[in-house]
Amino acid sequence: MNIQEFIKLAEGRSSIRRYSNKEVSREVIGQIMESARIAPSAVNFQPWKFLIVTGEKSKAIVKESYPREWFATAPMYIIACGNHEEAWHRSFDGKDHTDVDVAIAVEHICLSAAAAGLGTCWVCNFDAAKLKADLSLSENMEPIAIIPLGYTEGDGDVRPKKRKTTDEIVRWLED
Numbered sequence: 001m002n003i004q005e006f007i008k009l010a011e012g013r014s015s016i017r018r019y020s021n022k023e024v025s026r027e028v029i030g031q032i033m034e035s036a037r038i039a040p041s042a043v044n045f046q047p048w049k050f051l052i053v054t055g056e057k058s059k060a061i062v063k064e065s066y067p068r069e070w071f072a073t074a075p076m077y078i079i080a081c082g083n084h085e086e087a088w089h090r091s092f093d094g095k096d097h098t099d100v101d102v103a104i105a106v107e108h109i110c111l112s113a114a115a116a117g118l119g120t121c122w123v124c125n126f127d128a129a130k131l132k133a134d135l136s137l138s139e140n141m142e143p144i145a146i147i148p149l150g151y152t153e154g155d156g157d158v159r160p161k162k163r164k165t166t167d168e169i170v171r172w173l174e175d
């Protein structure tokens, strides 16, 4: 893959908020999770766990934590969890890097899913305390993002991309 192809893949990934009920094969889920497994993390601590939610009982719990009509159309979910005790904390100020590490792995999931022709959407606006309690997650396991995963129905309700310009976000320090 060259850089143009990579940019095309990144541009092609959009938040999908309408899914078909077609199942995602275990083989493809395995490939997507491989892309998460090889993600980089601070000091290579890999402070993450991913829950693959395909069962009806568990899916109902996930949907209750983020009650949106579109979210319920997804055939499955991946819950990305972070373990703050396993993560690297910067020695200067103790900054916890759990969220940084988990975010990288989640974006690997979203990009590899896009490469496989699948839709995803980052979801963080869910009731994390309820989800954690209802799924009986261990104390140090924080659900950080839920990623609905599935084939797009129609155009997937994709919105036009709105981004700041390069000039707005890049500053060169050349002196």
Ligand SMILES: Cc1cc2nc3c(=O)[nH]c(=O)nc-3n(C[C@H](O)[C@H](O)[C@H](O)COP(=O)(O)O)c2cc1C
Pocket: 013, 014, 015, 016, 121, 122, 123, 124, 125, 126, 159, 161
């Ligand atoms: C950290 C993070 C949290 C997000 N949480 C939600 C969410 O809870 N619900 C939702 O509908 N979209 C959520 N989004 C999706 C963003 O709204 C979306 O990425 C942004 O509007 C850009 O659109 P695009 O993904 O289609 O390019 C989240 C995205 C990120 C990166």
